[in-house]
Amino acid sequence: MKRLQLLLLLGMLLLTQEVSQSAEPSARPNVLFIVIDDLRPELGCYGNDRVLTPHIDRLARSGMVFTQAYCQYAICWASRASVLTGYRPDRISKKAAHDLRRYMPKVLSLPQHFRNHGYDTISIGKVYHGNQDKPGWTEISPVRRPYYADPKTLAYQEERRKEAERLGITKPLDLYHYTIGPPVECIDVPDNAYADGAWADEAIRQLRRPRNRPFFLAVGFIKPHLPFCAPKKYWDLYDRSKIPLPDSRLPKGITKYTFKTRRLPDNVVNYLGVPRLKRLGDTLDDAWTRKLIHGYYACTSYVDAQVGRVLEALEESGKADRTIVILWGDHGFKLGEYSVWSKSSNMEYDTHAPLILRVPGRTAGERCNALVEFVDIYPTLAQLCGLDIPSHCEGTSMVPLLEDPDRPWKKAAFSQFHRPGGIMGYSLRTDRWRYVEWQERKTKNVIARELYDQSRGPFVEANLAELPEYADTVAQLSALLRAGWRQARPPAIEKP
Numbered sequence: 177m178k179r180l181q182l183l184l185l186l187g188m189l190l191l192t193q194e195v196s197q198s199a200e201p202s203a204r205p206n207v208l209f210i211v212i213d214d215l216r217p218e219l220g221c222y223g224n225d226r227v228l229t230p231h232i233d234r235l236a237r238s239g240m241v242f243t244q245a246y247c248q249y250a251i252c253w254a255s256r257a258s259v260l261t262g263y264r265p266d267r268i269s270k271k272a273a274h275d276l277r278r279y280m281p282k283v284l285s286l287p288q289h290f291r292n293h294g295y296d297t298i299s300i301g302k303v304y305h306g307n308q309d310k311p312g313w314t315e316i317s318p319v320r321r322p323y324y325a326d327p328k329t330l331a332y333q334e335e336r337r338k339e340a341e342r343l344g345i346t347k348p349l350d351l352y353h354y355t356i357g358p359p360v361e362c363i364d365v366p367d368n369a370y371a372d373g374a375w376a377d378e379a380i381r382q383l384r385r386p387r388n389r390p391f392f393l394a395v396g397f398i399k400p401h402l403p404f405c406a407p408k409k410y411w412d413l414y415d416r417s418k419i420p421l422p423d424s425r426l427p428k429g430i431t432k433y434t435f436k437t438r439r440l441p442d443n444v445v446n447y448l449g450v451p452r453l454k455r456l457g458d459t460l461d462d463a464w465t466r467k468l469i470h471g472y473y474a475c476t477s478y479v480d481a482q483v484g485r486v487l488e489a490l491e492e493s494g495k496a497d498r499t500i501v502i503l504w505g506d507h508g509f510k511l512g513e514y515s516v517w518s519k520s521s522n523m524e525y526d527t528h529a530p531l532i533l534r535v536p537g538r539t540a541g542e543r544c545n546a547l548v549e550f551v552d553i554y555p556t557l558a559q560l561c562g563l564d565i566p567s568h569c570e571g572t573s574m575v576p577l578l579e580d581p582d583r584p585w586k587k588a589a590f591s592q593f594h595r596p597g598g599i600m601g602y603s604l605r606t607d608r609w610r611y612v613e614w615q616e617r618k619t620k621n622v623i624a625r626e627l628y629d630q631s632r633g634p635f636v637e638a639n640l641a642e643l644p645e646y647a648d649t650v651a652q653l654s655a656l657l658r659a660g661w662r663q664a665r666p667p668a669i670e671k672p
């Protein structure tokens with residue numbers, strides 16, 4: 177008798193669970209998750225009037241713009257792996273960032289968490305870097321495009337590929353350098369001649385699809401990442417001669433670790449036809465500099481237009497009032513500042529990136545100047561959609577900032593970047609300072625320090641760390657760095 181009661185009870189429990197599970201997801205909001213590759217926070221909504229980004233600005237007018245958002249590692253694979261797993265970079269190896277499920281099979285990724293709660297989780301374009309996290313997605317778009325649309329460039333690359341084969345060049349990095357094309361492309365082609373336009377088409381198709389489950393739609397745009405290829409109409413938005421030149425002076429007293437001087441696969445000087453820069457401090461001439469910045473701006477406006485198309489489709493679908501939109505750039509980018517191009521450092525230009533969050537009914541064009549970190553994205557989206565925040569998450573939900581953007585928040589944002597020979601630069605950003613400690617990873621010995629005053633913007637003139645008058649500041653920031661991210665969290669959220 178008791179057994180029968182138990183079975184009945186169990187049956188009822190299962191039934192209620194089933195009902196609640198099937199009823200629950202439709203009540204949850206959708207998520208449109210947009211990531212943009214190498215996007216500087218130079219957009220209209222960030223106070224920049226040179227770069228034309230009307231569509232992202234429109235999103236910002238109904239969202240919240242985080243003016244002090246920092247990536248945890250200023251390179252694609254590491255920044256994205258951190259956002260999508262909820263871990264800070266020290267918990268994710270480079271191998272795992274490229275092949276997540278092989279090296280971290282049990283990780284509960286952000287899309288997987290949503291999938292487990294009844295969401296359609298769709299990946300379009302470059303969301304992860306180099307791996308697709310199959311358990312995370314209900315659907316992965318197969319749409320791909322070559323970087324270039326110019327048939328002449330494609331033919332040249334094909335010729336080089338054949339030549340490389342004859343010469344026995346097979347290592348991916350060697351092959352990449354051997355077949356590399358020009359750093360820019362300006363031809364009159366439709367938006368979807370390049371990947372981002374084609375991915376916007378895909379996203380629009382997904383938004384138009386009728387569905388009875390909520391969606392987590394991730395769209396990863398690959399511009400303004402090099403090479404700077406965009407349809408001509410976006411180049412035509414800018415007058416090259418009016419593009420101001422960057423301040424190419426190196427800060428005084430930098431360390432030998434500050435900038436990566438090794439040959440970078442994604443460095444502009446490796447592209448076809450770009451003059452080789454031999455030493456740190458060597459600069460491209462003004463014509464090259466303006467041409468490249470022009471390309472970056474054109475690509476930014478091109479990607480902005482694709483964001484606009486996707487947002488318009490969201491409006492037309494009638495689901496905008498039930499859809500949270502988050503837009504973030506995976507890290508910053510140097511356009512010749514300090515004579516350096518590209519990313520891969522702990523400097524402000526590399527770690528500071530855009531973050532815009534729109535929550536229907538809860539955001540309306542506010543700005544939030546609190547220090548936030550990209551590792552906060554996972555817990556924020558989970559909380560906004562009524563999902564639990566998994567205990568492994570190392571970020572802090574930004575939801576309290578939606579109610580009060582000026583409330584006391586984090587003491588610091590943490591970033592890091594490696595250098596060859598087992599060296600890691602651990603960095604933090606406070607309201608005013610950027611502080612970096614270069615450590616030998618095995619011994620934790622500090623081999624170099626940097627201190628920059630950021631109160632006048634991203635450009636800094638000197639590393640102040642070794643000056644005696646800054647000794648107290650260095651000591652305080654070093655203690656904060658060593659105490660770590662847990663101690664830098666907002667007061668109310670700090671756990672014992």
Ligand SMILES: [Ca+2]
Pocket residue numbers: 213214251252401506507
């Ligand atoms: Ca990137």
